[in-house]
Amino acid sequence: MQSDFVLRGGTVVDADRDGERLDLLIQNGKIAALLAPGTPVAEGVAEVAIDGLHVFPGLIDAHVHFGFGEKITEYETETIYAAQGGFTTILGYFLNNEAYTEVYEREQNYARTRAYVDYGFHFSVANEQHVEQMKEYVQRYGVTSFKYFMNFRGEEGRYLGLDGTDDGYFHDMLAESARIGGVKIVCHTENIEIVNRLRRKIQAQNGSTLKDWAATKPPFTEAESCVRAMLFAEHLGAQIYIPHLSTRMALDEVRRWRGRYDAVHVETCPHYLTHTEDSDLGSVGKANPPFRSADDVEAMWEGLRDGSIDVVASDHVPRKLATKQRPLWLASQGFPGTATILPVLLSEGYHKGRLSLRRIAEVLTRAPARIFDLSPTKGAIAVGADADFTVVDIDKERVVKAEELGSYSDYSLYDGWKLKGWPVRTIVRGTTVMQDGKITGQAGFGEYIARKTSV
Numbered sequence: 001m002q003s004d005f006v007l008r009g010g011t012v013v014d015a016d017r018d019g020e021r022l023d024l025l026i027q028n029g030k031i032a033a034l035l036a037p038g039t040p041v042a043e044g045v046a047e048v049a050i051d052g053l054h055v056f057p058g059l060i061d062a063h064v065h066f067g068f069g070e071k072i073t074e075y076e077t078e079t080i081y082a083a084q085g086g087f088t089t090i091l092g093y094f095l096n097n098e099a100y101t102e103v104y105e106r107e108q109n110y111a112r113t114r115a116y117v118d119y120g121f122h123f124s125v126a127n128e129q130h131v132e133q134m135k136e137y138v139q140r141y142g143v144t145s146f147k148y149f150m151n152f153r154g155e156e157g158r159y160l161g162l163d164g165t166d167d168g169y170f171h172d173m174l175a176e177s178a179r180i181g182g183v184k185i186v187c188h189t190e191n192i193e194i195v196n197r198l199r200r201k202i203q204a205q206n207g208s209t210l211k212d213w214a215a216t217k218p219p220f221t222e223a224e225s226c227v228r229a230m231l232f233a234e235h236l237g238a239q240i241y242i243p244h245l246s247t248r249m250a251l252d253e254v255r256r257w258r259g260r261y262d263a264v265h266v267e268t269c270p271h272y273l274t275h276t277e278d279s280d281l282g283s284v285g286k287a288n289p290p291f292r293s294a295d296d297v298e299a300m301w302e303g304l305r306d307g308s309i310d311v312v313a314s315d316h317v318p319r320k321l322a323t324k325q326r327p328l329w330l331a332s333q334g335f336p337g338t339a340t341i342l343p344v345l346l347s348e349g350y351h352k353g354r355l356s357l358r359r360i361a362e363v364l365t366r367a368p369a370r371i372f373d374l375s376p377t378k379g380a381i382a383v384g385a386d387a388d389f390t391v392v393d394i395d396k397e398r399v400v401k402a403e404e405l406g407s408y409s410d411y412s413l414y415d416g417w418k419l420k421g422w423p424v425r426t427i428v429r430g431t432t433v434m435q436d437g438k439i440t441g442q443a444g445f446g447e448y449i450a451r452k453t454s455v
């Protein structure tokens with residue numbers, strides 16, 4: 001089914017190239033050669049012309065949530081949605097109280113026959129059994145990253161059936177991750193004890209706006225928690241990853257700390273680059289962390305530019321709009337986001353002079369590939385890597401319409417926004433799975449990626 005071909009006429013962009021004219025030879029789903037434009041290839045090799053377009057390594061969304069939509073079919077809908085956005089690999093989080101041995105088998109049974117793009121899993125550690133079995137998860141399932149919610153104390157995680165944990169648990173879990181070696185602990189950083197008191201106060205005053213929501217979780221509650229995560233990590237020799245960073249205060253702490261201990265990686269999300277607490281979206285704009293100030297938005301762009309933020313990922317949650325259209329305190333949190341990441345970064349970043357194409361490629365491909373053990377197969381345009389490509393028309397303007405993107409969710413934060421710079425073709429291991437907005441791949445083509453720790 002996979003035939004060899006040469007991609008001709010494109011401009012290659014990756015973490016080392018801001019745009020270089022190269023032809024790419026693909027054999028058996030792998031990159032076989034990077035060729036000077038026009039280099040002849042063996043007879044019988046198909047020619048695919050992409051003149052005027054840019055070619056990125058297949059994009060990686062390192063922060064997607066599974067289990068919030070229609071459980072079984074979401075592997076189909078959400079990987080179609082990923083393909084529409086130019087994403088060739090997604091890493092999804094699970095958050096369960098049961099052993100992940102059961103979760104893994106069940107979810108794989110859903111995913112295996114349904115995924116359109118490649119996928120991997122992160123597990124959230126929430127009880128003693130998860131810590132005891134962490135090494136087994138690494139060895140048996142190739143899961144090398146684990147999430148810990150620093151805010152799930154007391155009753156905070158009860159809505160998910162989780163008991164609270166404490167700093168002693170965090171300490172032992174990080175120590176175990178360091179013993180195993182190479183494992184990344186993804187730390188949701190939030191000082192919930194301060195948040196809880198503020199929330200009670202603001203609810204008592206009938207707060208109901210996004211600004212009120214943001215006021216329950218001020219920047220200090222993120223920054224303080226980041227500092228503690230970094231101090232714990234340094235003390236125990238653990239590697240941590242801070243997802244969805246949203247404030248200048250926390251980013252400044254990370255910058256300071258990295259001079260002292262550098263096994264700290266940082267991610268932000270598209271909405272922290274485009275939306276503020278003054279947004280008129282109401283409860284539709286409810287997320288955790290909340291939308292922040294205009295200065296925080298500017299800080300996120302600065303962090304991406306200077307390299308203090310490593311990764312942009314969506315925090316994609318495929319729920320229906322109806323779960324958002326409730327009073328603020330009852331509305332669900334988070335939004336769908338994978339398919340609009342690239343247009344947002346090109347439109348608001350590249351075209352506004354804030355980010356180079358090279359940096360966009362780095363934060364969406366090489367950085368997540370290296371941090372989450374997908375390299376060298378994924379995340380680069382290099383001989384021997386998987387032939388995963390995102391072919392992009394950087395000048396194409398298109399108005400976002402959620403219904404065209406294929407997610408189970410039925411809205412986008414960017415509905416009605418005209419964005420400039422869109423993926424026009426998504427190639428996974430040499431097979432085109434999306435072209436000009438049409439899905440050309442097949443359910444079950446996407447493969448599970450068992451990762452190996454790079455110790």
Ligand SMILES: [Zn+2]
Pocket residue numbers: 063065315
């Ligand atoms: Zn998340």
